[in-house]
Amino acid sequence: VQLVxxxxxxxxxxxxxxxxxxxxxxxxxxxxxxxxxxxxxxxREWVSEINGGGGSTYYADSVKGRFTISRDNAKNTLYLQMNxxxxxxxxxxxxARVVRRGVAGNKTTxxxxxxxxxxxxxxxx
Numbered sequence: 471v472q473l474v475x476x477x478x479x480x481x482x483x484x485x486x487x488x489x490x491x492x493x494x495x496x497x498x499x500x501x502x503x504x505x506x507x508x509x510x511x512x513x514r515e516w517v518s519e520i521n522g523g524g525g526s527t528y529y530a531d532s533v534k535g536r537f538t539i540s541r542d543n544a545k546n547t548l549y550l551q552m553n554x555x556x557x558x559x560x561x562x563x564x565x566a567r568v569v570r571r572g573v574a575g576n577k578t579t580x581x582x583x584x585x586x587x588x589x590x591x592x593x594x595x
Contacts, residue, residue, distance in 0.1 A: 471495040471584045473565050478589030485555050485593070491548040491565030491586055499523070499543040502568035504580060505550045507561035507591075515561070516580065518550060519568065528578070533559075555593045564588040 477489040489505070505517040518539040519528040527539050538551040548565050566582040573579065 471567065473567065473584055473586035475563065475565055475586045475589040478563060478591045480592045480594065481555055482595050483556060483593055486551070486553045487555065487591060489550040489552065489563055489589060489591070491550075493546045493548065493565075493567075496567070498541075498546040502571060502580075503541065503548045504566050504568055504582065505539060505548075505563060506566055506582075506585075507559075507563045508588075509558075509561040512561075517563070519580070520548070552591070555591075557593045560591060560593050562588040562590050 472494045474492045475489060477487060479487060481487055499522050502519055502521050504519040506514050507517050508514045517530055517533055518537055520539045520541055524541045529537060536554045540549045541547065565586045567584040568580050569583040570581040571578060
């Protein structure tokens with residue numbers, strides 16, 4: 471299994487970026503996939519998730535309405551379109567394969583078994 475992210479960079483506040491995650495070594499369409507980010511000095515933060523067919527998407531409140539997750543199963547590629555970027559979006563963004571989903575109270579829980587190396591997104595003027 472291999473996950474390789476690309477598309478990060480330096481962008482001004484209000485700008486846009488599109489991240490990609492190329493997957494290989496498994497049946498991509500059979501898995502939920504997530505984007506997770508980690509800012510300097512902070513823990514990992516779940517950003518977004520998409521089901522195997524691409525018809526169901528989920529977002530953290532902090533990015534809802536600004537980010538769009540999608541996938542192309544024919545190309546084994548996951549995407550994250552990020553618009554209206556803010557300085558607080560600065561982080562290392564990684565894609566991850568979801569191996570298990572559950573519910574704890576009113577929250578969805580996720581377990582991951584494979585991660586990419588990440589792509590850095592820096593939002594600064």
